[in-house]
Amino acid sequence: MTGFLELSGLSKRFRGLRAVDDVSCRMDEGELFGIIGPNGAGKTTLFNLITGTLRPTSGEVIFRGDRITGLKPDAVARRGIVRTFQATTIFRDASVLDNVRRAYLLRAMYQPGQLGGYREKLRSAETEAGEVLELLELHRMSGQNARELPYGSQKLLGVAMALATRPRVLLMDEPAAGLNPNETRALGGLFQRLRSRGINIVLVEHDMRLVMSVCDRILVLNYGRPIALGRPDEIRADPQVIEAYLGGADEIA
Amino acid sequence: MTLRIVVMVAIAAMAIGWPFLLENRYITHIGVLIAISITTSVSLNMMLRIGQLSVAQAAFMGLGAYTSTLLVMRLGVPFLLAFPASGLLVAAIAAAIGPIFLRVKGVYFVLLTFAFGEGIVLMFQEWVSLFGGNNGIHGIPKASLFGTSMVSLRSYYFFALGLAGVTLFTSIVIFRSAIGTVLDSLNENEALSQSLGVNPLSYRVAVFAVAGFFTGLAGSIYAHYTGFLSPDAFSFWSFVDMLVINVIGGIGSPFGPVIGAILLVPLPELLRDVRQYQMLTYGLLLLTAVLFLPSGIVGGLRELQRRWRAR
Numbered sequence: 001m002t003g004f005l006e007l008s009g010l011s012k013r014f015r016g017l018r019a020v021d022d023v024s025c026r027m028d029e030g031e032l033f034g035i036i037g038p039n040g041a042g043k044t045t046l047f048n049l050i051t052g053t054l055r056p057t058s059g060e061v062i063f064r065g066d067r068i069t070g071l072k073p074d075a076v077a078r079r080g081i082v083r084t085f086q087a088t089t090i091f092r093d094a095s096v097l098d099n100v101r102r103a104y105l106l107r108a109m110y111q112p113g114q115l116g117g118y119r120e121k122l123r124s125a126e127t128e129a130g131e132v133l134e135l136l137e138l139h140r141m142s143g144q145n146a147r148e149l150p151y152g153s154q155k156l157l158g159v160a161m162a163l164a165t166r167p168r169v170l171l172m173d174e175p176a177a178g179l180n181p182n183e184t185r186a187l188g189g190l191f192q193r194l195r196s197r198g199i200n201i202v203l204v205e206h207d208m209r210l211v212m213s214v215c216d217r218i219l220v221l222n223y224g225r226p227i228a229l230g231r232p233d234e235i236r237a238d239p240q241v242i243e244a245y246l247g248g249a250d251e252i253a
Numbered sequence: 254m255t256l257r258i259v260v261m262v263a264i265a266a267m268a269i270g271w272p273f274l275l276e277n278r279y280i281t282h283i284g285v286l287i288a289i290s291i292t293t294s295v296s297l298n299m300m301l302r303i304g305q306l307s308v309a310q311a312a313f314m315g316l317g318a319y320t321s322t323l324l325v326m327r328l329g330v331p332f333l334l335a336f337p338a339s340g341l342l343v344a345a346i347a348a349a350i351g352p353i354f355l356r357v358k359g360v361y362f363v364l365l366t367f368a369f370g371e372g373i374v375l376m377f378q379e380w381v382s383l384f385g386g387n388n389g390i391h392g393i394p395k396a397s398l399f400g401t402s403m404v405s406l407r408s409y410y411f412f413a414l415g416l417a418g419v420t421l422f423t424s425i426v427i428f429r430s431a432i433g434t435v436l437d438s439l440n441e442n443e444a445l446s447q448s449l450g451v452n453p454l455s456y457r458v459a460v461f462a463v464a465g466f467f468t469g470l471a472g473s474i475y476a477h478y479t480g481f482l483s484p485d486a487f488s489f490w491s492f493v494d495m496l497v498i499n500v501i502g503g504i505g506s507p508f509g510p511v512i513g514a515i516l517l518v519p520l521p522e523l524l525r526d527v528r529q530y531q532m533l534t535y536g537l538l539l540l541t542a543v544l545f546l547p548s549g550i551v552g553g554l555r556e557l558q559r560r561w562r563a564r
């Protein structure tokens with residue numbers, strides 16, 4: 001059986017450096033998949049390879065049976081693989097509602113059979129955006145200027161925008177970075193809600209507790225190489241993983 | 254909103270009505286030049302609003318002008334066909350070079366389009382058998398529509414005014430529509446827009462082609478109106494004119510270049526007696542605009558309006 005999203009022998013070399021080295025794995029439908037590793041392990045590079053921001057040196061990315069290797073980021077996004085960014089990436093001068101509405105509109109531009117008038121699109125964008133904001137508990141801030149939001153909410157807004165495009169897979173690059181413990185806990189709840197809506201999540205994250213508590217399976221990278229793949233309890237007990245996080249064993253537990 | 258519509262209708266009525274009240278050949282001539290200038294400057298404005306300073310606009314106007322002229326003079330094509338053909342040819346050229354040129358941004362795009370423009374002007378100068386070289390082409394026949402030749406100045410004025418109106422309308426519609434939302438989003442954050450599924454290049458190429466289309470049409474009218482073409486009319490300096498019109502009028506709105514053209518095009522005529530001060534006045538105006546009205550006249554007016562409301 002082929003996976004939902006499949007990486008086969010994916011590698012990226014920057015001159016001599018093997019940033020991502022022969023990564024193969026299969027993410028199944030409905031799975032919450034985590035990617036962890038020490039700083040510089042190649043996690044974000046791997047994301048960039050999947051989303052088309054970078055072109056792999058070798059290997060393939062297969063999504064629902066189709067090769068999507070080397071497609072441009074926008075083409076990958078239109079197939080339903082949408083990413084969020086490590087830094088807050090939003091339209092800073094627009095309101096919260098407007099940010100999400102725009103995300104919805106950008107996506108709607110390409111959907112066939114939706115060539116209704118702009119006003120019509122705006123109206124449905126408005127409804128959709130409201131729903132997404134409610135899901136992320138941002139609806140009380142919807143009139144505010146995006147730049148005025150606290151950092152954590154700005155990151156959530158990035159997620160809201162990704163969701164407005166109705167993705168099949170959401171690739172999240174360190175969503176918990178910079179969040180306070182309360183916000184991080186809330187994020188865990190959000191994952192469950194997204195999942196119940198049938199959205200697949202691939203998570204790159206530094207916060208071990210979060211990853212261990214929410215992910216079904218975890219891929220561990222070290223110096224670009226996959227060193228372990230399995231359930232959280234397996235990962236926690238893996239000697240190679242403990243070795244990679246040398247001195248950080250307590251962090252894993 | 255209704256006030257705005259009333260003001261617009263009033264301005265449109267004035268633009269159409271004055272030649273009937275004031276039969277002055279000289280002022281009508283300036284009117285034609287302003288209308289042509291509005292068309293080219295609003296086209297450049299479309300490019301500025303997607304954040305790409307296209308120096309090629311002057312060359313686009315030249316391509317439109319020579320295309321229309323050669324079709325009419327060499328091949329005997331009626332003006333009614335040569336006119337749209339000149340716009341379509343320039344749009345096709347823009348669509349062909351766009352995917353290469355628009356990959357780069359900022360200074361690099363400026364340089365690429367500059368080199369392209371210089372290349373086109375060089376072609377006009379050196380390919381003497383076709384373009385007439387530096388001597389240019391004389392005796393370009395007047396435009397004719399449905400068998401009647403446009404001889405009166407007034408008919409040229411209305412023709413050019415109509416084109417300016419359509420260009421302005423198109424620009425407003427594009428930037429107020431969902432496409433405008435996409436273009437603004439691309440401007441603000443390209444990586445984010447792309448991650449949401451927007452193909453940046455295709456949108457930019459489309460704007461480049463539309464801007465080229467109207468600029469080409471303006472070139473056609475210009476050629477048949479003046480009856481004479483020479484390469485230097487489409488040099489870098491004619492691009493600078495379009496840019497100054499945009500900066501002084503305001504690049505943030507399609508009405509900016511309209512105001513800019515109305516103010517700046519008559520200037521050389523007004524300053525005819527003090528020709529030696531012409532460039533100086535031009536420079537001082539630009540300096541004043543950049544220092545005190547960074548968003549142009551339209552931006553300044555908006556600021557005034559904002560303050561008025563805040564009182």
